Amino acid sequence: GENVEQHPSTLSVQEGDSAVIKCTYSDSASNYFPWYKQELGKGPQLIIDIRSNVGEKKDQRIAVTLNKTAKHFSLHITETQPEDSAVYFCAAVWGNTPLVFGKGTRLSVIA
Amino acid sequence: KAGVTQTPRYLIKTRGQQVTLSCSPISGHRSVSWYQQTPGQGLQFLFEYFSETQRNKGNFPGRFSGRQFSNSRSEMNVSTLELGDSALYLCASSLDRQDDEQYFGPGTRLTVT
Numbered sequence: 472g473e474n475v476e477q478h479p480s481t482l483s484v485q486e487g488d489s490a491v492i493k494c495t496y497s498d499s500a501s502n503y504f505p506w507y508k509q510e511l512g513k514g515p516q517l518i519i520d521i522r523s524n525v526g527e528k529k530d531q532r533i534a535v536t537l538n539k540t541a542k543h544f545s546l547h548i549t550e551t552q553p554e555d556s557a558v559y560f561c562a563a564v565w566g567n568t569p570l571v572f573g574k575g576t577r578l579s580v581i582a
Numbered sequence: 583k584a585g586v587t588q589t590p591r592y593l594i595k596t597r598g599q600q601v602t603l604s605c606s607p608i609s610g611h612r613s614v615s616w617y618q619q620t621p622g623q624g625l626q627f628l629f630e631y632f633s634e635t636q637r638n639k640g641n642f643p644g645r646f647s648g649r650q651f652s653n654s655r656s657e658m659n660v661s662t663l664e665l666g667d668s669a670l671y672l673c674a675s676s677l678d679r680q681d682d683e684q685y686f687g688p689g690t691r692l693t694v695t
Contacts, residue, residue: 503681514586514672514686515625560625567680569615569638572625 473498475563475575485581488565492576495543496525501563504544505570506535508557518559519546551580584609586675586687594693600661603690606653607675613637614656615684616648620671628671630680631656638680660692668694 507515616628627640631650676682
């Protein structure tokens with residue numbers, strides 16, 4: 472079955488710097504890759520996603536890139552702000568198989 | 583449009599008891615998935631319901647069960663609770679498929695003593 476590995480597990484950046492979180496997946500059939508942000512006491516919030524027919528997608532300060540050949544995808548956050556501090560999860564899925572999540576990255580933005 | 587709602591938000595139960603958690607999906611969403619989140623294991627898939635039928639099942643014991651009603655609302659039940667069942671239980675809804683955008687509820691925090 473699908474396996475998703477996420478790195479790093481913790482990340483600290485200065486406010487205004489960029490943050491990058493990387494995930495690799497094992498199943499080449501995976502075609503949908505969402506990213507979630509989870510704040511303390513809340514459920515995961517979908518922040519951006521990408522499908523296998525696209526190499527990059529951007530939404531304001533957040534971007535996701537996908538390398539199908541290498542089977543990895545990355546989340547990029549530019550101009551980080553204290554409110555970006557949270558746990559971020561990547562996931563991969565194909566068709567109607569269940570979403571498989573990475574273990575999460577705890578991002579701390581230091582003001 | 584209202585988001586995914588889950589009730590109750592917090593629950594404390596004793597070992598051996600059983601518990602029922604409820605999830606109301608986003609209006610128009612027909613797929614509901616349940617996840618268990620713990621610090622050690624992360625987000626683990628329990629099961630998915632679509633049109634009142636279980637479509638996918640994760641690797642959890644039979645003590646974990648669920649159902650879906652005709653209005654797409656879903657419940658999950660855990661019988662004979664164990665200490666290790668303490669976790670945040672999350673449900674997520676999507677239009678039809680697992681590779682549609684999935685939106686999570688706030689979760690139910692279950693503590694087993």
